[in-house]
Amino acid sequence: MTNPSKNSFVMFAAFFIGALLNYGFNVIMGWMLTPAQFGMLGVSASFLLIFSLFVTSAFPLTTTKFISGKYDTTTKHRVFKSALIANIGIAVLLSIVFYVGYTTDIIDLGANYNLLVICILLATIFTAMSIIYISILQGTFRFKSFALIGIITIFAKLMSGVILVKMGFGALGAVLSFPISMFIGLSLAILLTRDFTFWKTKGWADSNVYFFALPMFFGTLGTTLLMNIDIIGVKFLTEVALSDALSGYYRAALILAQLPIFIVGALMGVLFPYISKHQEDDRYASKSIKYGALFILPLALVIAAIPEAFILLMFPSEYIASAPALSIVAIGMGFLVMIMVFTNIFQARNVPRIPAIILPFAVIIEIILLVVLVPSYGIVGAAGSTAIACSIGCIVLAGLYVHTYKLKINHLTIVKVLVSFCILLLVLYTLPHTGLFPLVGSMTLSGIIYLVVLASFGLLTEEDTSIFLAGMPNHKAITPIAEMTSRVIRKLNRV
Structure with a gap:
């Protein structure tokens, strides 16, 4: 078994820096903008994430898989060219549909979103191009360059956003930082992949590449919609006069709840090409599930246990109203962590149709729940909808994973894991956690005790x-x- 730990260390170091910058952007925007403006930023960011999904889930992962696999150079070049053109075409088509929907009031965001919509469209097109170039770095295991682009892109977003908001552009300045940073990331990606001389190869990829990309798209589409569609539900299913402010409060909860998502993204960003290249070796997949469940999922539980402490640490006190929603949606993000792990494993092991079928159904469940719960319960209803849908998706995927690979469930191990979680939360909850130093100290002490329990149970070897x-x-x-x-x-x- 090749040890991907060094690459994982690079990715997690990059994640840590990127997370600080990204959280810095969101927290600073939370202080610089009003709740209504912050809500407009959140709605714009969610639309961008959903549109970006169409260009980041199908062809980029497919390109990474073919480049990291045992294929000849000609095939790799043809796959890249085909993916690049297809991704640009998808981005342009999405932009046209969204702009027409906005101008005809089918997507009724209001006149305040005129320029924000343009920013979303530009960022989508730049993302479509850059992500294909970045897949070269991931597929060739150049994780340092891969990480560097991520850090520089987020740093550019932070700096441009702060400068533009400080200049008085408000929510527009914050959203304009998206296309600016993505253009910078695209330029850097082209520079770092200039050795991949795809233009010297004639011809295009075979049709099987497109058929493989389709289920890859639907699988990743499900994870992204589960993570972002709830804030759009808050925007459209609450009273018009309050929708932007409520979106701002819910945005604050999502920013904190999605921290584990960024971590698992770093983990699977490294392990995906390894699982793809060594499909016959089940240990990479097993380690992915184990580390996701034991070391990333507990973070979601910690956030859910003491939501007020995290909110007061990162946002003004007026955002404390989002604490109940944070407590619930954090649990949903914990389930989503495992959904992302199972989805990436299925995709890397050439079974992308399973998450492609299951996750859209989970999204449909979330949408139904949003329509039912948000008008009555506001942001708490949105959080509950996400948590329920993610839990259903996770349970079904886990069951299908066990069935597909004919694994035996060790019930004693499951009990040990649950007991470890309970001990972690019990210790944390009994310690002081209001304020930076008490929170850090309590998390450190409870984390050490948690690791000792894992080792004593034989879960950490x-x-x-x-x-x-x-x-x-x-x-x-x-x-x-x-x-x-x-x-x-x-x-x-x-x-």
């Missing part, structure tokens, strides 16, 4: 430790700590 530590820098100050950690885990495993 010495092999896991070696995989994690292999990605750490080889430094004289780090090596003794790594060796001591391995010894401690070994002793706890014997308990």
Whole structure:
């Protein structure tokens, strides 16, 4: 088994920096804009994410799979060219449909969104182009360059957004940072992939590439809609006078609840090409599920347990009204973490039709629940709709994964995991967690206790430790700590 830990370390380091910058952007915008303007930013961002989904889910993942697979150079070049042209065409078509829908009031956002819509369309087109170029870096395992583009793009969004809002452009300035940053990311991606001389190869990809891309699209479409359609429901299913403000409050809850999503994105961004290249080795898929469940899912539970502490840490006190919604939607994002893991595994192992069939049904369930619950319960109803739909999607995908690969369920392991979660939350909840230092201290202490429990239960093994530590820098100050950690885990495993 090839150890992807070093690449994972690079991706997680990039994630940490990118998350700080991205959260910095959202938090700063929350302070600089009014709740109504912040809501307009949230609605615009959700539309952009949904449109971006059409150009980031089908052909980019397909391109990554073919480039990382055992195919000849000619095939890889043809797949790239076909994917690039197809993605641009999809982006242009989406832009036309959305603009016509907006100008004819089919999508009734209001006159305040005139220029925001243009920004969304430009960002969608730039995203369609850049993501295909970036898939070259991911498919050729150049994760440092892959991570660099992500960091620079988010930094550009932060700086341009702050400058434009400071200049008095309000929500328009914040949304205008999207196409600016994506254009910068596109330019950098073209520069870093200039060695991939696809233009020297004639011809186009075979039709099987397009047939493979279609279920890839629907599978990823489901995950993105589950994550973003709820705020659009808040916008359109609440009173017009309050819709932007409520969207702003719910946006604050989503920003915090989606932290685990960014982490699992970094994890699967590394493991997807490995699973694709070594399909016969089930260990990559198993490790993905294990690490997602034991180390990313608990973060969602922590956020759900103490929502007020996270809101007061990141946003003005007026956003405390979103705490009940955050507590519920964070649980939904925990289920979505595992949905993303199972979806990527199915896609990497050439079974993309399973999530492509299941997740659209989960989205339909969410939409029905939004229509029923949001008019009566507002943002809490939106959070509940997301949590229920994600839980159903996760359970069904997990069951199909077990059935497809004929796995045996270890009920004792499930009990151990649940007990570990309960201990983590119990310790955290009993400690002080209001304010930066109490929250960090409580999370650190409860996290250490949680890891000790995992090791004592045999859920965290010495092999896991070696995989994690292999990605750490080889430094004289780090090596003794790594060796001591391995010894401690070994002793706890014997308990």
